[in-house]
Amino acid sequence: xxxAMGALGHPFFQHALLAGTAIAAAxxxxxxxxxxxxxxxxxxxxxxxxxxGALAALAVGVDLRIGLFVTAVAVALLLGSLGxxxxxxxxxxxxxxSWILGLGVxxxxxxxxxxxAGNGGAGVSVLFGSVFGLSSAQALTAALVxxxxxxxxxxxxxxxxxxxxxxxxxxxxxVPVRLLGFVFLALVGACxxxxxxxxxxxxxxxxxxxxxxxxxxxxxxxxRGLALSGALAVGEMWAGLVLSYAVPRMPPSFSIxxxxxxxxxxxxxxxxxxxxxxxxxxxRRGRGPxxxx
Amino acid sequence: xxxxxxxxxxxxxxxxxxxxxxxxxxVAVLGPNGVGKSTLIKVxxxxxxxxxGEVRVLGAAPGRAGDRVGYLPQRRSFDAxxxxxxxxxxxxxxxxxxxxxxxxxxxxxxxxxQRIADVVELVGASGYAHRPIGMLSGxxxxxxxxxxxxxxxxxLLLLDEPLDSLDLPNQAAVxxxxxxxxxxxxxxxxxxxxxxxxxxxxxxxxxxLAEGGAVSGTPAEVIxxxxxxxxxxxxxxxxxxxxxxxxxxxxxxxxAHHTDRHTPPVPLVVEGEAESAGIPRGASGGERA
Numbered sequence: 001x002x003x004a005m006g007a008l009g010h011p012f013f014q015h016a017l018l019a020g021t022a023i024a025a026a027x028x029x030x031x032x033x034x035x036x037x038x039x040x041x042x043x044x045x046x047x048x049x050x051x052x053g054a055l056a057a058l059a060v061g062v063d064l065r066i067g068l069f070v071t072a073v074a075v076a077l078l079l080g081s082l083g084x085x086x087x088x089x090x091x092x093x094x095x096x097x098s099w100i101l102g103l104g105v106x107x108x109x110x111x112x113x114x115x116x117a118g119n120g121g122a123g124v125s126v127l128f129g130s131v132f133g134l135s136s137a138q139a140l141t142a143a144l145v146x147x148x149x150x151x152x153x154x155x156x157x158x159x160x161x162x163x164x165x166x167x168x169x170x171x172x173x174x175v176p177v178r179l180l181g182f183v184f185l186a187l188v189g190a191c192x193x194x195x196x197x198x199x200x201x202x203x204x205x206x207x208x209x210x211x212x213x214x215x216x217x218x219x220x221x222x223x224r225g226l227a228l229s230g231a232l233a234v235g236e237m238w239a240g241l242v243l244s245y246a247v248p249r250m251p252p253s254f255s256i257x258x259x260x261x262x263x264x265x266x267x268x269x270x271x272x273x274x275x276x277x278x279x280x281x282x283x284r285r286g287r288g289p290x291x292x293x
Numbered sequence: 294x295x296x297x298x299x300x301x302x303x304x305x306x307x308x309x310x311x312x313x314x315x316x317x318x319x320v321a322v323l324g325p326n327g328v329g330k331s332t333l334i335k336v337x338x339x340x341x342x343x344x345x346g347e348v349r350v351l352g353a354a355p356g357r358a359g360d361r362v363g364y365l366p367q368r369r370s371f372d373a374x375x376x377x378x379x380x381x382x383x384x385x386x387x388x389x390x391x392x393x394x395x396x397x398x399x400x401x402x403x404x405x406x407q408r409i410a411d412v413v414e415l416v417g418a419s420g421y422a423h424r425p426i427g428m429l430s431g432x433x434x435x436x437x438x439x440x441x442x443x444x445x446x447x448x449l450l451l452l453d454e455p456l457d458s459l460d461l462p463n464q465a466a467v468x469x470x471x472x473x474x475x476x477x478x479x480x481x482x483x484x485x486x487x488x489x490x491x492x493x494x495x496x497x498x499x500x501x502l503a504e505g506g507a508v509s510g511t512p513a514e515v516i517x518x519x520x521x522x523x524x525x526x527x528x529x530x531x532x533x534x535x536x537x538x539x540x541x542x543x544x545x546x547x548x549a550h551h552t553d554r555h556t557p558p559v560p561l562v563v564e565g566e567a568e569s570a571g572i573p574r575g576a577s578g579g580e581r582a
Binding site: 159165166173216221 | 302340356359360362364365371375376377378381382386388389390392393394395409441520552562
């Protein structure tokens with residue numbers, strides 16, 4: 001407790017807490033739908049895209065965040081238009097994202113060779129995050145963007161749930177299934193771009209998938225699961241931040257994801273113990289819950 | 294919904310189809326695979342536009358009747374690992390198309406819960422509706438999906454092969470359920486069927502779609518040697534058994550131009566008398582050998 005109080009006295013920790021909370025909530029809510037729609041791979045792809053976008057922005061000398069958001073959202077929409085009904089399929093994602101990742105390597109080379117006098121650690125901070133290095137303006141932007149993503153997701157939660165589970169019936173009832181698919185992908189893009197600042201583009205997937213996967217295990221009620229996913233992500237973010245503050249050798253990205261993985265593993269054990277999930281089946285499926293056919 | 298007049302005029306799959314369905318009728322849409330039975334449903338839903346002609350559903354253009362039309366698409370099953378209660382799937386039919394999330398203190402909450410409990414009770418799914426839907430059997434899932442289609446009290450229920458891939462006892466039970474909903478709730482039911490056996494005794498009308506067009510009428514009018522022979526363009530014989538039932542016998546060898554070889558020869562048992570549900574296929578299957 002005194003540790004947390006002490007941490008709150010430092011501006012860098014306040015900024016990290018503000019930005020981290022908003023980012024985690026957004027990632028938790030987005031992740032719930034990613035898992036439900038079996039689109040976790042999209043989150044993974046977009047995080048790599050975010051990496052490329054950030055490095056492209058650095059290479060041409062504009063604000064890193066512009067590169068992050070523009071590329072991630074644009075590629076999210078591109079993936080949606082390649083897939084059927086605003087749902088990106090795995091082949092489309094795989095093709096686009098390996099190409100984009102290659103592009104990222106290109107920009108990294110361009111940046112390090114042409115601007116080597118500048119910020120040499122930028123590549124590393126994009127990949128692994130720098131949540132303790134945020135300025136107050138950056139933290140405020142992150143909080144606003146995170147809150148915006150959460151607000152839109154809550155507003156479309158029910159129709160998106162309907163469209164994710166039961167596309168045909170939802171479409172027949174007048175739910176704009178295709179438009180919702182695009183809106184959702186754009187939100188995932190924004191979320192990936194935003195989360196890059198906190199945990200880095202390589203580790204976003206953990207923040208998107210682990211709390212959501214745990215929430216899917218813990219409740220079979222959709223709206224409760226959505227709220228739980230967001231709450232778990234926020235709790236794991238806090239735990240990770242405090243842990244990294246207490247043990248400075250632990251980078252925050254590591255401790256946040258360690259907390260997320262620990263919770264996920266815990267729900268997995270609990271589910272096996274209750275007999276809800278048989279491990280063999282889960283391992284075989286690998287893609288998470290989805291509607292077949 | 295006093296005089297639901299439905300006129301469908303399409304060009305590609307079928308054309309000049311004239312069809313009027315009255316309130317509270319139980320209508321089966323029959324025909325070989327690929328003839329456009331599901332397309333007919335989609336036109337009625339307003340998902341696909343009619344290429345020509347005029348279509349009216351419940352006195353409005355297709356797709357405008359909103360929640361007065363319930364829809365059950367062709368067989369879909371939920372992944373076994375999907376952890377979502379049957380009740381929540383039914384609930385999507387109630388308010389899944391609304392924006393935002395329900396507030397815990399909102400007044401509609403109790404009404405929603407009551408209506409969902411009622412409709413789950415109506416389809417006889419109270420015993421398992423609280424379990425994750427992925428863990429339920431095909432017949433149980435189908436009942437819950439029917440509940441989902443019914444929860445907003447539609448006047449017209451469009452069902453696309455609801456009995457497909459269910460075993461015989463479940464076919465009979467779900468058919469009985471649909472018939473009961475039609476009679477007791479006064480819901481007009483339009484049902485695409487591959488096999489007419491389980492629903493025959495409950496039907497008011499049959500619509501037969503085939504390449505040559507469509508024929509509609511009572512089962513006794515439509516299921517005759519002349520009509521079916523003309524529709525399928527292959528000799529089809531309808532026999533009357535000693536106890537008044539009708540047996541439809543297709544040719545064992547379907548002609549080569551038939552894309553779907555197994556549809557015409559499926560023996561249909563039409564009963565003049567009341568009891569008919571769940572006749573084992575073997576009872577009339579001898580003709581196929």
